Amino acid sequence: MDGYAPEASPPPPPPVASESKDDDDDDGNDDNTSDADDGDADVIDRILLRLPVNALIRFLCVSKEWSALINSSNFIKKHLNHSIETNSDRTLILNETFVNPRLQSRWFSVPYSDNDQFGKAVQIYQPLHNWKILDYCHGLVCLSFYNSYEKKKDIAIWNPLIRKYRKLPSEPIDKPSGSLYSFYSSFGFGYDPSNNDYKVVRITQFYERVFFEVKVYSLKSQCWKKIEKQWPIKGIRSKQSVSLNGAFHWIVVQNDGSESILAFDLANEKFRLYRKSRNEDLLSLEVLGGCLCFMNCDPEFPDYYDFWLMKEYGDESSWTRICKIELDAEPWNFEYFKPLLFSKNGKKILMEGIDLIWYDITTKRGKKVKNRSFPKRFKTATCIGSLLLLDGDNVIDLKQKKNKRKRNEFLTEGLNLLAKFAAKM
């Protein structure tokens, strides 16, 4: 009858998932090899992946092995991917605007939870004074500053959550030969997935002649490179580019006077032109929910803004109007607003004007984000927890420096007292 069958041999443990055979951490071994038991290393790796970045920074000094692991580019990439999937450490970085020129504009960080709740804004220390947000990606914020002496913009990249930054080396503009030309530079910042690199692009157009100077900075190699090929367009209309799918995008004017979207691929350095869906002029190009988004305004109905999303990247037929915003509906008291992100359920869009507004697509109503800890007027960047730029320069908080001096003085006094006491023994 039903007796217990003779015991079969125990089931084998599951196969170890194939790990990368690269040696990203340059320790001479494959990335998944360590001196300790492989099983232990896996356990630690999986726990560390789930930690917020400030804990990882603190745990750098647990042991040399942990420091090597956390610093390895393989771990940094895995941790970033996990952060992106789970929206962990998601933070808004706010830069106060319209500040009295004698004062410095303040910066704040605001935790922004997975269910769309804003926490309390905490003032943070910025790496450089009076620089502005250019763009942001994967926890990095690209900053710019107009250097009026040299008549060009300086650029820096900052990871506010781990307080590291890097100022880009100054790069001259190669003007076309001959006399003085007046010119205008437009920038972009974004991720190049083919090379796992973050890049800044500067495109400079000259007014007296149709000529473009294009240079790209790579965070990996820490240097600028010139793109020699000339672009077959008449002019660039966007103030700055948007980055998506490893390409930079601008609104451009073609030689026949029509407007298009130009996409410059960072990996193969080739460009493509996309047509927009309508004949009206584009107001602006943005990225929303991982798609290219443009806003336009029908000249016959100037009180309405249309938002269009390119639902399938590269497919011109996939342009879809997702909403039509009536400007007169309160609280729109400013001319231009930028869509930042969708709410978790996709039914609302967070918009940035002078401050933040939730726009409900179904009810067509906008509601201002009320949070007393926010500054009155500000620009926004979105960050998630990432360890990118861990090898960058430290952002020094002057207040901390003062406290450290006080602490050191206190310690020195204490040690002196101890020494005196010990001498007496």
Next chain:
Amino acid sequence: MSNTSENPKPSSSSAKMTLKTSDNELFEVEEAVAMKFCTVKQYFEDEKDSDVAARGSTTVIPLPNVHSAVLATLISYGKKLPQSNAVADNHEEEETKKKERKKYEQGLLKNLMPGELLDLISAANYLDFKEGLEFFNQALADHIQNKSVEYVRKFFGIKNDYEPHEEEKYREEYAWAFEGVDED
């Protein structure tokens, strides 16, 4: 006789399997739950065509790497997960079940000693119990995220191989990351 002897697919939740732990305890588990332990599932599927399968649920599957207390917790957690063969719930039922599970999870973690988490993770890894691994990995990460460096070293049994001046350098450079840490 056994109601799964002809049909190898787990169709009824009353089909049971027996698991034997390292301390020789036997656990009778519903097949639907046991199948969440992929190691067990693989073992069961491997034996499908052999004589063993014909004896169906009377096979005892030995798990020499798993202690009874640990297996009990994992089975208990497995039972609370949405079953793959269950009828699809409507949105309200789904939300209620989600809330119930959250409450259960909180209760479970409250009663666990932190050291037990390592055992649970190790066992869930051996059993290839994906949901359990995800849950307990996250629980352990949440537990240590605000702890001091000393606590973490002690918890994982890690020797500090830094010279005092090297460690001091880290602590100075990243002083901000050491603020607000839980008392040991």
